[in-house]
Amino acid sequence: xxxxxxxxxxxxxxxxxxxxxxxxxxxxxxxxxxxxxxxxxxxxxxxxxxxxxxxxxxxxxxxxxxxxxxxxxxxxxxxxxxxxxxxxxxxxxxxxxxxxxxxxxxxxxxxxxxxxxxxxxxxxxxxxxxxxx
Ligand code: 5GP
Ligand code: ZN
Numbered sequence: 001x002x003x004x005x006x007x008x009x010x011x012x013x014x015x016x017x018x019x020x021x022x023x024x025x026x027x028x029x030x031x032x033x034x035x036x037x038x039x040x041x042x043x044x045x046x047x048x049x050x051x052x053x054x055x056x057x058x059x060x061x062x063x064x065x066x067x068x069x070x071x072x073x074x075x076x077x078x079x080x081x082x083x084x085x086x087x088x089x090x091x092x093x094x095x096x097x098x099x100x101x102x103x104x105x106x107x108x109x110x111x112x113x114x115x116x117x118x119x120x121x122x123x124x125x126x127x128x129x130x131x132x133x
Contacts, residue, residue, distance in 0.1 A: 004095035008042040022055060023062045028099070033110035035074045035102040039063045045096045047085045063098045076102035080114070 006012040007026065014026035017037060028036040039062050045051045051059070067079050080101040084091040104110050 002044060002093065002095045004038075004040050004093055004097065005044050008040065018062060018066055020062075023059055025062060025066055025100075032112050033076075033102050033104065035070050035076065035100075037066060037070070037100040039066065039098040039100065041096055046094050047091060047096050048083045049085055051096050059096070059098060063100060067100055070100060070102050074102055076109075077105050078103040080112070 001009070001011075003012065007014045008024050014024075014029075016024060016026045018025035018039075022042055023039065024042055025037055025039045028038050039059055041051060041055050041059055043055065045055070048056070063081060067081060070076055070079060080103060081098060082101070083096070083098045101112060102110075103112065
């Protein structure tokens with residue numbers, strides 16, 4: 001059983017901040033910022049790609065509600081809401097989860113590094129037709 005299934009089943013402890021019959025949210029064990037939270041469907045599903053749409057919508061509803069709580073109650077200055085899909089994108093736990101990463105102007109409260117560099121010139125028309133085909 002995967003580690004997030006173990007948490008959802010109560011076999012491994014977690015610091016839970018939200019729970020209903022389908023979704024659980026708990027603090028990340030290795031937080032990259034103060035309040036780093038994971039929103040997880042209780043049912044095992046590998047990633048964003050294969051989560052059934054109704055459950056996905058519910059996960060995102062909870063993610064939005066919790067994001068507003070983090071903004072209001074932790075006084076963060078922003079939040080990164082993200083999900084990693086597959087190892088190549090940094091997914092280490094193969095059970096769908098959404099990261100809520102509060103961001104702070106106060107650098108003592110976070111240790112986050114995202115870098116969006118730019119790739120070399122591409123054929124945009126070709127790219128669009130590849131994506132939509
Ligand atoms: P991923 O890299 O798959 O997008 O994110 C997995 C996240 O789960 C990481 O941020 C990692 O710190 C967190 N994590 C891994 N194992 C545990 C655990 O046992 N408990 C909790 N609360 N978080 C975990
Ligand atoms: Zn699982």
